[in-house]
Amino acid sequence: MFSIGEFSKITSLPVKTLRFYHEQGVLEPTHVDVQTGYRYYAANKIETARIITQLRKLDFPLGDIVDILRCREEEEEGEDGDILAYFERHLQSMQEKVRHYREIDRTLQQIIAEQREAQVAMKTTSYEVEEKAIDSMLIAAVRIKGRYSDCGQGFSRIGRQFGRYLCGKPFLLHHDAEYKEEDADFEACMPIRQGTSKNGIEVRELAGGRGMALLHQGPYDELGRSYEKLLAHLKEQAFEFVMPTREVYLKGPGMIFKGNPRKYLTEIQMLVKE
């Protein structure tokens, strides 16, 4: 018979925990001194303690452990208990947790990447028209005819469908030559690594080329000023641009923080004829 301290050293379970297990009926001492209340454990309890430790490492709830231990005792007499059922049920819930935390993990990574890119863009930026080569890319696109404010629904549909294949910033393709409030014709697009058209989302290769780009910092309703600046520059240099034009949302309202509109960053890109 071991005192609680000795038994604690043998099983490497804290004394407090042993007392708690006694209270919960998970691991009862072999004998309790009626006078002093001292707990004493026989050697065969070591095996029980080992089993409990193993099951706890697998995150079994104490209640289940009690049941499983009871099953085990019955099983000694021959019949194969339904311990397996406990394990299968538990496996289910563990897989559930894996899914849950993986989902969170994925979302966090996305948020962090977004935030970091935005910070970099914030620092290395000059707000002047610059020429840049625009690569062709695979995109998922939803064509919308209506108001620009409806573009959010397009993006979230793409996000739901292709969430894990996204590989760049969302952007709009404008198919209207002039600004339209009510009946605009545009596409909400996201670059993706792979995928095929489905559920009204078109996946296609978007051609690149020689482009002129201007970064716009500030709220979206001030984009007009930047368009003006970019168009003026193109006219000055005698470039002719091709439709559609692109509006890339480098930093906008995040999925958690709306942020300060004065800090939103948008790049206007136009491909030019060579």
Next chain:
Amino acid sequence: MFSIGEFSKITSLPVKTLRFYHEQGVLEPTHVDVQTGYRYYAANKIETARIITQLRKLDFPLGDIVDILRCREEEEEGEDGDILAYFERHLQSMQEKVRHYREIDRTLQQIIAEQREAQVAMKTTSYEVEEKAIDSMLIAAVRIKGRYSDCGQGFSRIGRQFGRYLCGKPFLLHHDAEYKEEDADFEACMPIRQGTSKNGIEVRELAGGRGMALLHQGPYDELGRSYEKLLAHLKEQAFEFVMPTREVYLKGPGMIFKGNPRKYLTEIQMLVKE
């Protein structure tokens, strides 16, 4: 200004939770009536509530949320806070959890598979010598010279190293022609899907062939009887066997339950010359 009930409907946070958030200083009402104690929330609190909900969905602790919200308020004045640090730290702990639960998941699957196979073996078994073709297989093996009781260490070393690539029951290869107590020469082996030799564990292809096998039910110290039976059978049929012989542990003491030794199942296999 909304009463707590109205605000609850807007934010889909239970009234109880709103009161709790007030108490914790996460989401304070705009105004509290001094007479009645009634809480009243202004419209701008809806956004705060949304952020809290989002962060809670990502399993952020309330304490962190308080800090993050404070950061956000400071950030309105311009400086980019260290919110990112919170996200990164949280990402770490979420990845930790994914690893943790994946590990549990893997172990549970293994236990369940083991248990199930053992049950099947238990039912379909005849305890007579039978001829069976033994396929060649890739194995991880640790050679041990000493006592048979040391084989457990070999298995656990292999388990740690190749845990996720295991694809069959553990077995021993006996290199001694006769039984030795003290100075036995044997290998602890596990079939694996892939891998290369390292850390004193040899990975190699183990040849198959025509074999004779006998199932043994009961504790290991009674294996001698089954060896006797198998050898008698071989002599009777004028077979000549080749070394090493194999002892496959179909059901033994599990990693959780030691189980009843009377129910242990071991298959003795010997390859014969043709």
Next chain:
DNA sequence: CGTACGGCCTCCAGTAGGTGGAGAGTCAAC
């Protein structure tokens, strides 16, 4: 005028699996 109802309040308890501490009793050795 009395009361039933809905909304709101505070305070207390409980969840899972322990951990930490206070204050008091017990054991074995010197």
Next chain:
DNA sequence: GTTGACTCTCCACCTACTGGAGGCCGTACG
């Protein structure tokens, strides 16, 4: 006999809520 190590019980604390009791306030109905 005393010291120091050991053990006991009881209570509080952790997270993020949830549930319930008992009570206040204003309004509608009989």
